[in-house]
Amino acid sequence: MTSQRLQTCQLRQACDPVQFDFETTEELEDLSHIIGQERAVGAVRFGIGIQRDGYNLYALGPSGTGKRTTIKQFLQRRAADEPVPSDWCYVNNFEDSHKPRTLELPPGKGLELRDDMEQLVEELQTAIPTAFESEDYQTRKQELQEEFQEKQEEALNGIQEKAKERDIALIRTPVGLAFAPVEEGEVVSPDDFQKLPDEKRERVKEDIGQLQEELQETMRQARQWEREAREKVKELNRQVAMLAVGHRIQELQEKYSDLQPVADYLETVKDDIVENVEDFRRSGEEEQEAILGLTTQRIQEAKFRRYQVNVLVDHSESNGAPVIYEEHPTYNNLIGRIEHIAQMGALLTDFNLIKPGALHQANGGYLLVDARELLMQPYAWEGLKRVLRAQQVRIESLSQALSLVSTVSLEPEPIPFNVKVVLIGERLLYYLLNEYDPDFSELFKVEADFDDQMPRTPENDQLYARLIATMARREALRPFDREAVARVIEQSSRIIGDSKKLSTHLLSVAELLEEADYWSGEAGNGVVTVKDVQRAIDEQINRADRLRERTQEHIRRGMILIDTAGEKRGQVNGLSVIALGNYAFGRPSRITARTRMGKGNVVDIEREVELGGPIHSKGVLILSSYLGARYAPEHPLSLSASLVFEQSYAGVEGDSASLAELCALLSELARAPIKQSFAVTGSVNQHGEVQPIGGVNEKIEGFFDACMAKGLTGEQGVLIPGSNVEHLMLRHEVVQAVEEGNFHVHAVETVDDAIALLMGLPAGERDEEGGFPSGSINHRVEARLIQLAELQRDFGEGPGEDAPGGSSDPGEDESGGEE
């Protein structure tokens, strides 16, 4: 017999405030590092340090463990010592405006170039019209026009003179020029012309034909002269424009002489301005006429947009490398987007409407993204992977990529990408991505696994106190006195459900601190005391325990049938945990077992009606195996048994009731009643060893509450697996009841330990001859199973045998041994 009645000191690992040599947390220094996450921090340090493809990080762990804060702080410290990355700009591609070009500039130079270009355009709007209005230009242009007109005039005059000599006039018709014979300035009438001698008429005809040919040739040549004149004027315009633009561009080229791409860009700007100098010449006009709803000012703005510089990423005020946390990682927010503006019913865009994404902002530094958020956004994950694979950011609108719309769009030149990406998310997501996305393991080679617990040692208690001090200071809370700190540490162990561990779920701790501070304020305290912390814990429970209270009420009123006194055969109090949100509580359940002759199967009624989960069924099947191996190794197990969680209308999962189920079954077989003042929790293996279960604190407290409701007798208690003793962090109320002898907690190692306690009889060990001691529970169980096997055999031989069932033993009370 190895069961142990636990002492009060085993029920709760108290934190002794005496170990702290401070009065309040105000005296403590801030923690400069995260505690309890050495593995994760090491992984982060490695992942950030290694400069190889694919060494991006995935920080995994439960939410609330401070992953984001830790990584962000870590990155910010590191990034501060790293060089500030380049500015990136988009500028017009004068050869193909649909493919804007990028310019990489030293930090801060992007805005400078943008301002320089704005100033250049502004200056040229004055300088170019001035150059073209100059007397020199006007004279030269006039000269060219005069030259052309003189040529034309000379040629036409010649023809006109020639015609005049032959009494023929050159006249303007509605659609051209015509020759006709004249007399005294008037065109000859047809009658008069007919009266002329044939020879004369013929000569006029020939003359007109000849003049017409000459005129035709002259008109043809005039068009050529006109073309030449236009070309000359154009060339003159180019020269004047070059004069106005050239030296200004040259000044800029000298300023940016160490940046060849900028100098090259300025050269293309110069060529374009010279080519489109008319835009600047007209810009001097200040009329604000509306043309189809557009003022000339807006038209001018639109004309000069192509000389603007779109500063996509500006690091003029940055110190160190960027650390960007993208809270809403949509495809557009990551990759960037190309916006459109509606103009006269059409959607238009240009390079100025290219907007950066988080990947641009983080380029040369670090990007933090929440994995769940990322995966929930359509195409965002695919977009990020594409960038990581290609090592360049190519802005492509989703609608364009999916061919959803056919508006005019852009193909901006991609930007080289050099960012360490850190995904933050749950473990499940990490494992799923690893399993189902072949790219994931190539692109995120470093896992930083954040734990939700840390060992509870005296050293860690001290560090935890500093953590509390740091959090209190950061959140501007009142200082905590050392008793309060100790209580927080105890609660931290309770959160994790292990007296040897502390929770690293900083969110829960922070909530407790904030609420304790609130109650401290309500109580008018200057510092947070242990009472305030306890009030915060009680209030947290109170806010969440409606269902627990209702369950206890039902037990008290007899609506949920739970006995906490007396004895009953085949019936035991099992314990289960109900988890609702962040709150979990224990609930006792009546488990009953019935047996009869059968084929050796134990029927799990929960499973039959699909209320039992696979782990629960596994536990029940283990019972069959245990029974057969322990009690009927040489006989067929001719038993049919059924097990049920009474009044359970929802699913049952887990094997933590398998010990209780086995005890109920053995009680039924042994015809030995079970003390109903006990509740049992624990799972068993095929050898009858009791194994640990989860939620031990909640389970014990659940039965304690039920006993309290029905009245504590001093006999009541809970049987728990011995390996769960270290997990005990029970409520003060329970510990006190145990201390006063009103309630008990027993640790058991084997099924036999549990049987002995529950039935008040020795379980019995096999002696040298292989039999159990007479009168022991095990002996009675074995005898019953052998009896059933014999009955089965007799039943199989033919009629006239006793009917099957458990009523053949007249010495036993069929209805159980309730006393």
Next chain:
Amino acid sequence: MSEGKEELAIRRILIGLDTSYHSLAALRAAAELASSLEAELHGLFVEDSNLLRAAELTVARELRFPFATRGRLSPIRMRRQLRAQAEQARQALSAIARHHEITWSFQVVRGAVSAKMLEEAANADLLCVGRASRPVLHRSRVGSTAEAAAMRGPRSVLLVSRDTGIHPPVVVLYDGSPDTKRVLLLASNVADHIGGLLSILVPASASGTSKEIQEQITSGLDAEGLLVRYRELAGSGVMSLINAVQTEGAGMLVLERAFLPADSLRKLLDEVDCPVLLVG
């Protein structure tokens, strides 16, 4: 001077129309003036008899714009083209008259263009023509009709070349002679209606000092609400007049027709861009 004012009142403006750029500019200027002076606008389109005769000649040949393609003239086609031009002119007149809410009429006549124009102008207070109609040579600044109107036109003639409209200041040449007094009166009347700015150019050959002339003007001119400024011409040649007009930024030049000899008048019309009102 008020008697002269009545005598020079403009109530009927005759506008010579074809479809040329200058003609349409003249139409717009005439309409603005008619609107300001509350005058009636009468459009005249002359079907050129020379063209019609030429079209009937079998020997006459045509080279058509813009590619100098050859073609024979046809009387039917020529009449159709002239009718089409007349209709275009009528529609232009109708549209602009509707815009300015002025009374208008339109007439098509056949004959020699200049002669018909001058003949019809006898019934109008002002003849308005484009400075060049449809010249054979682009350089021609003053067409034959405009020249005829300028030299031999009845009463007042408004010559318009560019589509500048009529705007202040109205610039007038005044030398103190009785003829230029009438001109000044007309100019002040126009200026009064289009914005109230009158710029008076006083030639060096004027009778009396500049001060005396200013006093004459002030006493004789009903200048209430009119902003008047004076400029003395530096020289006596036409070039000093041209320079002064350009310097003043004239919106309209008004001068007595006989003030300048024919050559100088041609030179003036060649160089000055604003509408020129010649008062006979």
